[in-house]
Amino acid sequence: MNIAKTRFAPSPTGLIHMGNARTALFSALLAHHLEGDFLLRIEDTDRERSKEEYTHALMRDLCWIDSKWQEGPDIGGELGPYWQSERQAIYDRYYKQLEAISLAYPCFCSEAQLALTRKVQRAAGQAPRYPGTCRGLSATEIQTKIEQGLQPVLRFHVSNDAIIEFEDLVKGKQVFKGHDIGDFIIRRANGFPSFMFTNAIDDSMMKVTHVLRGEDHLTNSPRQLLILRALEMTTPQYGHISLILGDDGSPLSKRHGSKSLQALREDGWLPEALVNYMARLGHYYPENDFMSFEELAQKFAIPSLSKSPARFDPAQMRYWQKEAVLKLDNDRFWHWLSDYQIADAPRYDSQLSPEIKNIFAQAIKPNILFPVDAWQWFNVFFNNKLNISSDDKQTLKAAGSEFFGLAIAAAQTVGNDIKEIAKHVKALTGKKGKELFMPLRIALTGQAHGPDFGAINQLLDKEQMITRLQSAQEITNA
RNA sequence: GUCCCCUUCGUCUAGGGGUUAGGACACCGGGUUUUCAUCUCGGCAACAGGGGUUCAAAUCCCCUAGGGGACGCCA
Numbered sequence: 001m002n003i004a005k006t007r008f009a010p011s012p013t014g015l016i017h018m019g020n021a022r023t024a025l026f027s028a029l030l031a032h033h034l035e036g037d038f039l040l041r042i043e044d045t046d047r048e049r050s051k052e053e054y055t056h057a058l059m060r061d062l063c064w065i066d067s068k069w070q071e072g073p074d075i076g077g078e079l080g081p082y083w084q085s086e087r088q089a090i091y092d093r094y095y096k097q098l099e100a101i102s103l104a105y106p107c108f109c110s111e112a113q114l115a116l117t118r119k120v121q122r123a124a125g126q127a128p129r130y131p132g133t134c135r136g137l138s139a140t141e142i143q144t145k146i147e148q149g150l151q152p153v154l155r156f157h158v159s160n161d162a163i164i165e166f167e168d169l170v171k172g173k174q175v176f177k178g179h180d181i182g183d184f185i186i187r188r189a190n191g192f193p194s195f196m197f198t199n200a201i202d203d204s205m206m207k208v209t210h211v212l213r214g215e216d217h218l219t220n221s222p223r224q225l226l227i228l229r230a231l232e233m234t235t236p237q238y239g240h241i242s243l244i245l246g247d248d249g250s251p252l253s254k255r256h257g258s259k260s261l262q263a264l265r266e267d268g269w270l271p272e273a274l275v276n277y278m279a280r281l282g283h284y285y286p287e288n289d290f291m292s293f294e295e296l297a298q299k300f301a302i303p304s305l306s307k308s309p310a311r312f313d314p315a316q317m318r319y320w321q322k323e324a325v326l327k328l329d330n331d332r333f334w335h336w337l338s339d340y341q342i343a344d345a346p347r348y349d350s351q352l353s354p355e356i357k358n359i360f361a362q363a364i365k366p367n368i369l370f371p372v373d374a375w376q377w378f379n380v381f382f383n384n385k386l387n388i389s390s391d392d393k394q395t396l397k398a399a400g401s402e403f404f405g406l407a408i409a410a411a412q413t414v415g416n417d418i419k420e421i422a423k424h425v426k427a428l429t430g431k432k433g434k435e436l437f438m439p440l441r442i443a444l445t446g447q448a449h450g451p452d453f454g455a456i457n458q459l460l461d462k463e464q465m466i467t468r469l470q471s472a473q474e475i476t477n478a
Numbered sequence: 479g480u481c482c483c484c485u486u487c488g489u490c491u492a493g494g495g496g497u498u499a500g501g502a503c504a505c506c507g508g509g510u511u512u513u514c515a516u517c518u519c520g521g522c523a524a525c526a527g528g529g530g531u532u533c534a535a536a537u538c539c540c541c542u543a544g545g546g547g548a549c550g551c552c553a
Contacts, residue, residue: 011553046552111551118549127480128549153551171483180481180549188551195553219482219548242484242546249545277490280502284491288502306491308484309546316490316503326516366516422512437513449514 004036007208008062008069009199011043012054015260016061018312019214019244019252022278026241026305027212028067029279032297036209040072041202044085045192061261065271065278066293071206079206084198091193094201094231095154095186103230104186106152107134108145129182130155154187156197156227164222169210169239170305176222184223200224204233215240215309239302241282242309252312268340268370269317273324277317282306290323321369333361337378340371352382356459363455377450381459386446386468388475395448397476399439403429404473407440408466416462418444418453443472 006027010020031038040062044050059074071077081087098104107130118128135157137145145152162178186197200223203211218240228235246256259267264274272292279285279296284304291299328336334357352360364377379385388396396404403425410424422436429436442448444456444465460468 009553013553043553049552107551114551122479122549125479129480174482176482182549185551190551192551194551199553214547215483216547217553220553240483240547245546247489251546280490282490286492286501310491311489313489313503319503367514419512426512432512434513437511439513441513447514449516451515452511453513 002207002209004031004034004209005039005071005207006031006034006036006210006212007039007041007203007206008067009041009043009202010058011046011049011195012051012058013046013049014054015262016058017252017260018258018278021061021065021261021274022244022281023212023214023241024062024067025065025275025278026283026300027210028062028069029293029297029300030210030212030302031070032294033300034210037070038067039077039206039208040069040082041206042073042083042085043195043198044083045195045198047085047192050085057262061265064261064265065275084193084202087198087202088193090205091187091198091201094197097231098156098186098227099154101230103157104154105135105137105157106142107155107183107185108137108150108152109133127180129179130184132183135183151189153185153189155183156186156223156230157183158223158226162226164225166221166225166238168218168221169212169237169302170242171218171240171307174218174221176219181222181226186227196220196223197227200227201231201233203236204228207234208236210239211236212239212241215242239305241305242307244281245309245311247311247313249311256312257314258312268336268372269321270324270328270336272327273317273321276320276323281312282310290320290327318369325365325368328361328365330358330361333365337371337374340375359455359458363451363459367450380445380447380450384464384467386471388442388446392442392446392448393475395438395442396472399431399435399476401473401476403431403439404443404469404476407443408469408473411462411466411469416457416460416465418457418465421465439472444468 008024008027010016010024016024028038040059042055042058044055055073059072062068069075071079071082073080073082076082095104114130117131121128134152134155142152158178158181160179162181164176164178164181166174168174184196185194187193199220203224217238221238221240225235244252246252246258248256252258261274265271272290275293275296276290279291279300282305283300284306285291285296285299287299360378360381364374368374368377376387406425406428407421410421414420414424418440422440425440426432426436437453438448441450441453444460445451450456
């Protein structure tokens with residue numbers, strides 16, 4: 001029995017975004033689910049646009065979302081090379097084979113000529129198709145044109161009455177007519193192969209069993225099947241997943257805040273948050289729990305892949321980020337923070353005891369989404385930097401100078417215990433509930449919401465509390 | 479223009495002839511916290527429209543509308 005194999009085959013022409021990342025993730029999840037391999041192949045046949053730096057960025061970003069491959073350019077494998085730019089000889093061999101059985105022929109039509117034909121066809125209400133101009137060229141005609149210095153493309157011949165059927169993993173049975181396809185280019189005039197060709201050949205040669213790709217590739221499938229069948233090569237099963245749309249229903253783009261994985265990482269998103277979110281965008285999991293990559297893989301199922309397009313929803317992504325933050329253990333929490341050191345934050349590791357660090361982490365995790373939020377709290381507790389908003393200052397003023405005078409006096413006797421301080425203030429002012437606690441919270445932390453008082457007691461000593469209460473009193477006097 | 483795909487709460491979706499149409503996010507409200515956040519409990523909210531088929535349609539069929547994709551010497 002053949003081992004299952006999925007693949008991701010990007011062209012290194014830019015940073016990977018949410019859409020592609022989700023396709024890669026699905027492929028990786030499926031491979032793990034089937035206990036097979038996930039393969040990475042770099043489709044760098046477009047020499048002008050492909051850049052090596054993007055290949056590196058791509059591999060780094062894929063690893064970041066746990067989608068590590070078992071076969072690929074950096075680690076090799078039996079069926080390499082995994083850069084298409086190194087596989088030219090292979091493609092050339094198959095071109096010859098196709099020409100030998102008259103399923104491929106050189107075409108000398110100029111791009112301008114073709115563009116014109118398409119225009120005319122459309123104007124006449126017809127579908128734009130290659131009309132087959134060069135299909136019947138004789139060997140001598142071809143020879144003559146080549147001698148004239150003309151560089152032909154190579155076209156694959158699709159007979160008009162061909163019917164191509166296949167079962168799509170996601171969309172079900174598909175039927176295409178040869179007439180709707182037309183003869184398509186498999187080698188460009190510059191000798192480089194086209195995507196249609198290399199992609200099909202490589203998937204087959206590399207023994208890929210399941211191809212998960214975007215719906216935009218659906219109509220490529222009959223073409224690729226035609227090539228593979230003509231060459232008597234094995235074909236993978238194709239599954240076309242619906243695209244991700246922006247909040248207005250149009251394709252996801254930068255306009256909708258679609259960011260590269262790299263940008264997302266730089267903003268402080270946790271990979272497991274993105275993984276949990278993306279895994280559910282167009283794939284149904286009965287359980288709504290935060291899951292690890294392994295759990296997601298275990299429960300991944302092809303029938304649970306959605307046929308209809310999904311909209312990108314930042315609110316839902318934020319929810320998974322919140323879950324991810326809550327799940328962070330201390331070690332990772334501090335690594336996460338140190339990776340996003342902000343300019344005016346002090347170094348955290350020098351004086352803080354593990355106990356204090358632990359208390360701090362547990363206390364603020366429910367209150368933060370990103371490292372900047374965490375650093376803000378860090379500043380509050382360890383750097384004496386409070387940023388009180390004007391609204392919150394109003395709350396302070398409403399409490400009044402006397403309120404803080406009493407609080408200071410209470411702190412001097414009871415120490416750093418907010419509830420005890422509150423008790424004293426309550427006894428003397430009659431204030432209670434929100435009126436009592438909100439001014440204290442704002443005075444001590446600079447914010448209207450934040451950690452539990454128990455944690456704040458452990459993070460601030462008596463002197464700090466008194467100083468902050470004094471500052472608050474000054475604000476009321478201002 | 480031609481061909482193809484899709485359409486259930488605001489969003490992600492479950493359900494595929496008989497369901498009080500289920501869950502999650504968001505939102506709103508209760509509880510906990512003598513405060514807020516967290517946590518917890520609850521509520522609001524949907525079968526695109528029109529025709530069939532059927533005892534019975536969200537579910538099957540047809541049409542319409544809307545959205546998306548493909549039609550490249552891009553991938």
